[in-house]
Amino acid sequence: MVMEGLGDSLRSTLKKLANAGHIDAALIKEVARDIQRALISADMNVRQVLALSKVIEKRALEEKPLAGMSNREHVIQIVHDELVKILGAPRQIPLKKQTIMMVGLYGQGKTTTTGKLALHFKKKGMRVAVIAADVHRPAAHDQLKQLADKVQVGFYGEKGETDAAGIVTRGLAELKKKTDIVIVDTAGRDKLEDSLIEEMKQIFTAAKPDEKFLVMDAAVGQQAESQAKAFHDAVQVTGVIITKLDGTAKGGGALSAVAATQAPVVFIGTGEHVDELEALDPKRFIGRLLGMGDLEALLEKAKAATEGTDADKMARKMLSGRFTLDDMRQQMDMVAKMGPLGKVASMLPGQMGQMLQGRDMEGTQVKMRTYRVILDSMTPQEREEPNLIKAPRIGRIARGSGRTTNEVRELLKYYETTKGMMKGFGSNRKLQRQMMRGMPGQRGGGMAGGR
Ligand SMILES: Nc1nc2c(ncn2[C@@H]2O[C@H](COP(=O)(O)OP(=O)(O)O)[C@@H](O)[C@H]2O)c(=O)[nH]1
Ligand SMILES: [Mg+2]
CATH class of the missing domain: 1.20.120.140 (SRP54, nucleotide-binding domain)
Known part of the structure; x- marks a missing residue:
């Protein structure tokens, strides 16, 4: 992890x-x-x-x-x-003819990542080549050459040459015609130095790179921000690659670097091997970090509340004009599952939504809870046949639920109104269609049986 x-x-x-x-x-x-x-x-x-x-x-x-x-x-x-x-906003590096310049301090993973990127683009069907422009470490040339051979992409280097910009100019001239993507590997330093920034600017001028990737080891600490800024000022970083995320690094420094450049993280390195590079999807990455791979599922919840057999059955009932207190209770449960009423109302289509919007939703929610308690104090038979509920029963239900008889009457009145609404709804084809389309999560054709 x-x-x-x-x-x-x-x-x-x-x-x-x-x-x-x-x-x-x-x-x-x-x-x-x-x-x-x-x-x-x-x-x-x-x-x-x-x-x-x-x-x-x-x-x-x-x-x-x-x-x-x-x-x-x-x-x-x-x-x-x-x-x-x-x-940063997710960014996919376009598959087009272009030059990519790698920058970063020594040991961050530039050369390794150059090889990984080459393989990545090659797999996507691009013709790729790399240029060895690290003239500071004697072994740098060979390291990149080996990588290029391993992933079988083009290579340009001049062993022993000390003018990095010169290598880049000549390399590009030679590679350009036969290559789509050229990746320029550059030198680092142990720490940020003027000579490094100067060299980056020269290479930048010679390469005219489309993409400038800042490579940062995940273990980089508090100094990450100033480093990132310096590179950004020199070459205008277009993407950040965080390497060694497979290790035990804390990673916060790398996040700082990203915030400082305002450039998105485009890839992450997750191992030493050439295929251990991942395009970064910020949402997935953070989701993984927070251990909520199912966050998306969470967000689908509002939809799910109205989906499935309950909603289907309910819709059919509503359209048939038969509507009992049980149905009303179920409907209230469904709405409760969906969350705050104001929001639910704003999701409902046309007349339905308008009718509900602008009402006192808090009050309605409290009412609904009261009604729920009263409904629970009724017998199943009463809920099935509400016209059975006359004065003596009203008294019993009120006592059983701990509410007043007025509240029980109010519920019955609310029921009658809702029933009337449902009936009107049932005979209004246009509204029905609207409802089907607008119901969050309502599957197409789910109400066909009601026609
Ligand atoms: N575990 C791990 N090691 C990496 C990763 N990327 C680079 N390295 C290692 O880091 C060291 C320095 O990498 P190198 O590419 O030479 O860095 P450069 O100086 O910036 O070019 C090497 O030993 C690499 O194998 C990575 O994503 N994971
Ligand atoms: Mg290197």
């Missing part, structure tokens, strides 16, 4: 959230603080962490959950969203 430490602490924070009885401002603050701690101890830049946790806290406190989502799911989703944002 990549970024194990960070993942562990983020997951335990989310677990705390998931197990909490009640989500309130204090808990949200605590969660935001936990996330701060997790990211800072993973070496993410402190200023960035503070900004991030502030956004998470603000959104969690101010935004209302979407339909079908509980408060806790909503907060988890916000944490997920904001972390995904750091990784």
Whole structure:
């Protein structure tokens, strides 16, 4: 698992959230603080962490959950969203004729990743070649040559030459005609030095690269941000590649680098072998980190609440004009499953939605709970045949449910109104069709039997 430490602490924070009885401002603050701690101890830049946790806290406190989502799911989703944002909008590197320049400090994985990228593009059917423009380490030329041979792509290098930009110019001239993608591997330094930045600028001018990839070891610490900025100023980084995510690295520094360049993470390296490179899908990556591979499923919940046999049966009932108190109870359960009523109303099509919108939804929700209790105090027969319910029974039901007789009468009145509405609905084909289309998660043809 990549970024194990960070993942562990983020997951335990989310677990705390998931197990909490009640989500309130204090808990949200605590969660935001936990996330701060997790990211800072993973070496993410402190200023960035503070900004991030502030956004998470603000959104969690101010935004209302979407339909079908509980408060806790909503907060988890916000944490997920904001972390995904750091990784940048997903970006696929186009399969076109282009030059790619690799930059980064010594030992970050530039040369290895150059080989991996070459293989990646070759597998996609591109003609690929690499240029060895690291003139600082004697072995660099041979290292890249071996990699190129291994993955069987073109290679250009001039062993012993010390002018990197010259190599690039001549290499491109030779390779351009017979190659789609040329990847230029460059030298690093132990640390950020003026001579390195100068050399990058020269290579940049010679190569006129389309893509400039900053290669960063996941283990890079707090200095990641300044490094990333320096490279970004020199060559305008278009993508970040985080390597060695298979190790025990904390990874936060790499996240800082990404935030600093505003360039998305495009690939991650997950091992020493040439095929251990993954195109990065920020959502999936963060989902994995937070241990919620099924987040997507969570988000589908609103839809699912209306799907399946219950909704089908209900729809058919509604259209047949037969509508009992049991049906009403079921309907109320269904709506309750979908979440806050205001949102549900806004999802309903046409007249149905308009009718509900603008009403006092909080009040309605409270009412619904009261009705539920009253309905539970009725006998099954009463719910099946509501016209049985006259004065003596009303008294009994009220006592049984701990509500007043007025409330029981109110429920019966509500039932009659709803029934009337359902009947009207049943004879209105246009509304029916509208409803079928608009019902969230309603499968096409699910109501065919009602016609
Ligand atoms: N485990 C692991 N090792 C990697 C990865 N990428 C590179 N390395 C190793 O990191 C070391 C330095 O890589 P190299 O490509 O020479 O770095 P450069 O100096 O930036 O060109 C080598 O031993 C590589 O095998 C990776 O994704 N995972
Ligand atoms: Mg190298």
